Amino acid sequence: MALTAGKRARPKATLSNKNSGIVWSEASFKEYLEDPQGKMPGTKMIFSDKNEKEVADLWAYLKQFGADGKKKSQ
Ligand code: HEM
Numbered sequence: 001m002a003l004t005a006g007k008r009a010r011p012k013a014t015l016s017n018k019n020s021g022i023v024w025s026e027a028s029f030k031e032y033l034e035d036p037q038g039k040m041p042g043t044k045m046i047f048s049d050k051n052e053k054e055v056a057d058l059w060a061y062l063k064q065f066g067a068d069g070k071k072k073s074q
Contacts, residue, residue, distance in 0.1 A: 003024045005020045005021075014042060026059055029059055033048065033055050033058070034055065
């Protein structure tokens with residue numbers, strides 16, 4: 001995906017997001033969604049999704065798109 005946490009058109013992103021240094025990948029996305037505050041202490045996101053199938057489906061959806069938001073040709 002090559003998007004860096006907290007860096008994209010989101011002026012209110014907390015410093016914990018901005019300073020996390022995370023570049024979103026399948027592994028970091030899945031860890032974050034399962035436990036946002038464990039992965040990124042201080043983040044404002046408190047929703048977590050522990051349903052592996054759901055998280056896998058979300059990743060499958062997101063990976064259709066490039067960092068520019070456009071659908072990748074397959
Ligand atoms: C499946 C659903 C969700 C996904 C995939 C998701 C994913 C993410 C990701 C990847 C970020 C980090 C963005 C970045 O900094 O690059 C984020 C931030 C955030 N999310 Fe979620 N999220 C979901 C649902 C929710 C829900 C339901 C809420 C609130 C009830 C929420 C509240 C937030 C907030 C407030 C932030 C900003 C955190 C900060 O700047 O500290 N999210 N989300």
